[in-house]
Amino acid sequence: MPYPTDPSNKFQQYAHxxxxxxxxxxxxxxxxxxxxxxxxxxxxxxxETGHIPGAVKLDWHTELNHxxxxxxxxxxxxxALFSSKGISRDDTLVIYGDKSNWWATYAFWVIKLFxxxxxxxxxxxxxxxxxxxxxxxxxxxxxPQTEYPxxxxxxxxxxxxxxxxxxxxxxxxxxxxxxxxxxxxxLHMPDYPDEGAxxxxxxxxxxxxxxxxxxxxxxxxKNIGELNEIYRDQAGISDASDVIAYCRIGERSSHTWFVLxxxxxxxxxxxxxxxxxxxxxxxxxxxxxxxxxGAVPVGL
Amino acid sequence: MPKAAKLDLLLEYAxxxxxxxxxxxxxxxxxxxxxxxxSPVFLFTELDSELVSVYLTAPIEAPTTRxxxxxxxxxxxxxxxxxxxxxxxxxxxxxGLTELVSPLRIRGMHGMLQRIKRQVREKxxxxx
Numbered sequence: 001m002p003y004p005t006d007p008s009n010k011f012q013q014y015a016h017x018x019x020x021x022x023x024x025x026x027x028x029x030x031x032x033x034x035x036x037x038x039x040x041x042x043x044x045x046x047x048e049t050g051h052i053p054g055a056v057k058l059d060w061h062t063e064l065n066h067x068x069x070x071x072x073x074x075x076x077x078x079x080a081l082f083s084s085k086g087i088s089r090d091d092t093l094v095i096y097g098d099k100s101n102w103w104a105t106y107a108f109w110v111i112k113l114f115x116x117x118x119x120x121x122x123x124x125x126x127x128x129x130x131x132x133x134x135x136x137x138x139x140x141x142x143x144p145q146t147e148y149p150x151x152x153x154x155x156x157x158x159x160x161x162x163x164x165x166x167x168x169x170x171x172x173x174x175x176x177x178x179x180x181x182x183x184x185x186x187l188h189m190p191d192y193p194d195e196g197a198x199x200x201x202x203x204x205x206x207x208x209x210x211x212x213x214x215x216x217x218x219x220x221x222k223n224i225g226e227l228n229e230i231y232r233d234q235a236g237i238s239d240a241s242d243v244i245a246y247c248r249i250g251e252r253s254s255h256t257w258f259v260l261x262x263x264x265x266x267x268x269x270x271x272x273x274x275x276x277x278x279x280x281x282x283x284x285x286x287x288x289x290x291x292x293x294g295a296v297p298v299g300l
Numbered sequence: 301m302p303k304a305a306k307l308d309l310l311l312e313y314a315x316x317x318x319x320x321x322x323x324x325x326x327x328x329x330x331x332x333x334x335x336x337x338x339s340p341v342f343l344f345t346e347l348d349s350e351l352v353s354v355y356l357t358a359p360i361e362a363p364t365t366r367x368x369x370x371x372x373x374x375x376x377x378x379x380x381x382x383x384x385x386x387x388x389x390x391x392x393x394x395x396g397l398t399e400l401v402s403p404l405r406i407r408g409m410h411g412m413l414q415r416i417k418r419q420v421r422e423k424x425x426x427x428x
Binding site: 042046048062 | 303307308310311314338361362363364365367399400401402
């Protein structure tokens, strides 16, 4: 039974206010039946140092991926995972994490591949909770197992593959990496050396809109006026657009996917999770270096 | 060791990372940044009476990084320079953390070890 939404004024400006909750709302509602708070961080030990009381840990690195192939877990494994965490199909899930909810939105996106209906992001993430001096606990309360149903993953609506991108030229592509990765100056994220690809640059015609442009210093999302300026005015996205976003492995681009789909209300947005680690390593795909988006490749 | 136990141990190390002595707290410019790490990690080695001391800092909000730093600090401090220089990098993989953390993190730890070794080598050369 979906939980009531957070009526905060801040969220009403967005296309889908029901997808966001505030730290205050979480503080008041935590511990209630039917609500599961999930922490998903880049640093896998952060949860252990302290988390929102009652929160469940979701480890993006070990729990969301297929054990052998470069893919996400299947329906059966998802059912087992969520059952072990005591999550039910009709629970309201609230996800938060470190680094401006970068990994929380990644978990959100993966969970949406399985069609879980009520999933929300806590605006400002872990940093805001900590900055506000709210309670953190290190203890983990055991949760009774549930029977989460086996739901086959649906990759059609919000996930893009390399073949989709090759067929996408002429429609908006957003590269959310740093300007240096976009131009090909750097093969990898600043601070993430060696996780690169043999080739640098970007997918032809992609607009450069680094993901962090969407958040404030305190890690909350920017207001709708600023987001419209960034994505609609500068990057030329409209409600009629069919957008694909990408980064390195699809984790930063799920943040932008969330912003486009839930805050701006763009109906057709997909995340290309193969992203640059795939495109920059793939044989015979077109690449553009430098600061200009480049032209639609011919003769593909 | 089961995964949960490994994480607990890593966290214990993270909590136990010693604070920097005042001479480095007051002079951060003496420390070397470990560029291979995603978080700001700084280190400095000393060679005193033929024994190595290693000092590392990593932010509180990066417990995994602090855990790694503490493991290295504890393994290398008080060792002879030769031991440190011959320290096998494969030790990092042998810790069994590779399934728990991303390859980026493992590279960060290698970066820490490489820089420690390089500093020890430089200090040995200078004293000869």
